[in-house]
Amino acid sequence: QLQLVESGGGLVQPGGSLRLSCAASGFTLEHFAIGWFRQAPGKEREGVSCITSSGGSTKYTDSVQGRFTISRDNAENTVYLQMDSLKPEDTATYYCAAHDGCIFGRAYISSWNYWGQGTQVTVSA
Numbered sequence: 001q002l003q004l005v006e007s008g009g010g011l012v013q014p015g016g017s018l019r020l021s022c023a024a025s026g027f028t029l030e031h032f033a034i035g036w037f038r039q040a041p042g043k044e045r046e047g048v049s050c051i052t053s054s055g056g057s058t059k060y061t062d063s064v065q066g067r068f069t070i071s072r073d074n075a076e077n078t079v080y081l082q083m084d085s086l087k088p089e090d091t092a093t094y095y096c097a098a099h100d101g102c103i104f105g106r107a108y109i110s111s112w113n114y115w116g117q118g119t120q121v122t123v124s125a
Helices: 106-111
Strands: 003-007 010-012 018-025 033-039 046-051 058-060 068-073 078-083 092-099 119-123
Touching: 003 092, 018 033, 018 092, 018 119, 033 068, 033 078, 046 068, 046 078, 046 106, 058 068, 078 092
Parallel strands: 010 119
Antiparallel strands: 003 018, 018 078, 033 046, 033 092, 046 058, 068 078, 092 119
16 A cells, blocks of 8 residues: 655654654655645644655745744655644644655645655644
């Protein structure tokens, strides 16, 4: 089964950090752009960050710019999301998915593939 598997979520205090991992099962990531998305209860899924297949280009939604860093290690078949200076509003289930390119808009979320089950991030004192 072709799927991405997220890990690294947890409970953290405001201002803290977490590193999420996105690993591929059944295929290699190196030919795909990988995006991180999140969905909070009662809200629509939104794009958080994206990295191209080569790692040469990244995108971030405005609310995480300067706090989150996406990276990839194709040898390890894994993409990472380093999240620093976390805020309560970052609380959500975080998902990764694959696409041909960093097509990041909300209207294109349904075109992303190989969604994982998600990992919960809770930012609370």
